[in-house]
Structure formats: structure tokens, C-alpha cells
Amino acid sequence: MFLFSPCQVGAETAFKTEIRRLFPNFRLSYSRPGFLTFKVDNSTPTDDNQILEIVSDFVNRSVFARTAAVSLGKINQETTDIDTDTKTIEVEKTEAFRSLADKIWAIAEQNRIFVNRIHIFRRDVLPPGENGFEPSLTPELQMLHHILIEHSPKPKFLGVHHDNPNYPAQPGEKILNVAETDSGYYFVGVHTIPKGLPIQLCYPGGVLPITIPDNAVSRAWLKFEEGLQWSGFPIAKGDCCLDVGASPGGGSQVLLSRGAKVLGVDPAEMDPAVLNHSGFTHIRNKISQTKRSLFQNVRWIIADINVAPNYTLEVMEELATRKEIPLCGMLFTLKLFQWSLAEHLPAYIDRLQYWGFDDVRVKQLVFNRQEVTVAVQRRNV
């Protein structure tokens, strides 16, 4: 049994080290930037529950795995020289995708896999945010998705809205995964959707369908929108939130869009679009020099400060353990200024366990750059 798993380009070494520590019996099998496969054992996956448990456990425990699937096989689709005429390219692409679809369904049938939904993704070619690159479902992958559905064998698969490639997969569903690792080179696999976490398993390649709006004042909007969807924090209209390291204000915008009241702490200037929002108050100061009495109604804290992880953890620990703050949860980034800082992640995670939260999670989210996101939450406040 093999698992394949997409990750951020650049995170491969940290990911491999993590898997060696968490799953000492797994063996690295194939490695490309942004995509790794691991040999689990000598068995052949047959049982749905076994697939569900292996994949959910892997994705829940790993910081760097975006999602994962049990591999069923590989396809090397020969690419022929394509004419430069655009119309011919389209026709040839469609033809190539039809023949690919037949091969993919043949693998599924060979393994007697009956699926509810298809997830297609391509390994990233750049780190997120670099040269304008952001992971997404490209029109070409959507076209392949459409052709795969057209070519699906009978009986047809039955997931609701299975023709929408970004519709979230539902608990209990079985997903056919098609991962393009290089031009014409595909891994075919399967995973099943558990009842609760992780949400990444519900989307192709673990990429939540989020696009940055035109009025977002910073790229941080993307990672906080993804972070709030991933953490599932039930931030309600009127909730008081603290944003540490708020400037220029993308994260605050995400909170404001949920109807929250935001205190933004940052010595730097806020973007006027955020500053002039009626729900926003700027405390132009460093967090260490800001009076804690201002936080007596704070229920949620987000933070994105460009300092070493140990300093962020000190700041967050002090806020988390103050009795006078009626805190429900915190969502914050830890910046891995050097990849070698990833070696300290187990120690950082240990430290979080003592802050009194019921739910502690750490993940390198799809829209994170060289950093990871921490979500800690109290269930009964």
C-alpha cells in the first residue's frame, strides 16, 4: 500500500522528516517538489474503513500533508508534438484527455473501486504567492474532470453535485483522486471522507476554493480566510476579536466580513479601507506595550507577526493564560524563517498543549507561505 500526498513546494524535506518521526514504518517512495509518495506496507488496500483511517490519521497528524490518497496506480500518457494552431491544440487536448479518462477508469475498475466523486489536482510548480502563483483548480483540470465524468462507467457515481469539481465531498463518500505530477504523468488513488476533520480531504488536492477579492488589502486575507474555514471557529456577528500584527489589514477584513468587531494592534499604519471601517479600532502600538485591560471582551485572537516562532508563542501564551480575557480561540502563524525551524515543531506543539485549550491543531495551510498556522479552541466557554 502506497499513499500519495501533495505539499507546499520547498516543504519536502520538512515533510519527509516529519513522516519519519510520526510513521517510522513508512518508506519514502517517490519525491517531486510539492508531491511525495510513501510505502505504507505490503498489503493491498481493500477495505473502505482501512482507507478512511489511514488517510485521515495521516492528514490529521501531519503538519505538511495537504491531503492524501491511497495509490491505485500510475499512468504515463505519451505526449505527441502538438500543432501550434489553437483549435488543433484544443481538439488534441480533448482527445488526449479522453484516452486518459479511459485509462483512469480502467485502473478504478481493476481495483473494483466504485466512487462518488472525483478530485483532480496538479502538484504546485512554485511556492504560493511567488510570481503571482496561487494553488487552484485550473480550467484544464476542470476540463479533464468533465471528460472523466462523461466517460464514467456504469453504474454512474452518485455524489450530489459531483459535476462541480469544487463541491465539498460529503462524509462517507469515496473519492477518486487523479494527481498530475508532471506533464502526462498521473497518479490515481482513492480516499474516503470521515465524519469530522480534516476539511482538506473534501477538496481536490486539499485546496479550498478561495480566491482573493479585489478589495483585499493584503495577501494575508487568503491565509486567514482559509484558516477560519479550516479551524471552523464559530465567530458570531458582534464578537470582539483582537488582531495582533494587523497592518495593513487583510486578516482584519476577514473578521469584519463575518460581522466581528476588531481591535487591531500594530505599530505600522493600517490601510484606510480597514481603518475607516466602523467595526475596526486601531491600537497603534506593539503588543507588549498595549494595556491588557483593553482586551476584556476579546473572544477570538488572530495574529500574524513577523518575528521568530518562540517570540510569537510567548506573546500568545501570555494572552491565552490571562484569566480576565474571555477567550474562545486563537488562530496564528508561526514563521519558519529557515526550514530548519520545522525541526522544533514537535516542541512548539507540546507547548500549546499546556495553554488550556481542548482542540490544538497545526497545519501548513495551502495559502501559507514559509510558515504554519496554529488553531487552538476552547469548546465550552
Ligand SMILES: C[S@@+](CC[C@H](N)C(=O)[O-])C[C@H]1O[C@@H](n2cnc3c(N)ncnc32)[C@H](O)[C@@H]1O
Ligand atoms: C506579515 S505583517 C501582518 C499582515 C497582516 N496580518 C494582514 O492581515 O495584512 C506583520 C506585521 O506584524 C507587525 N508586528 C511585528 N511585531 C509586532 C509586535 N510586537 N506587536 C504588534 N505588531 C507587530 C508588523 O508591524 C507588521 O505590520
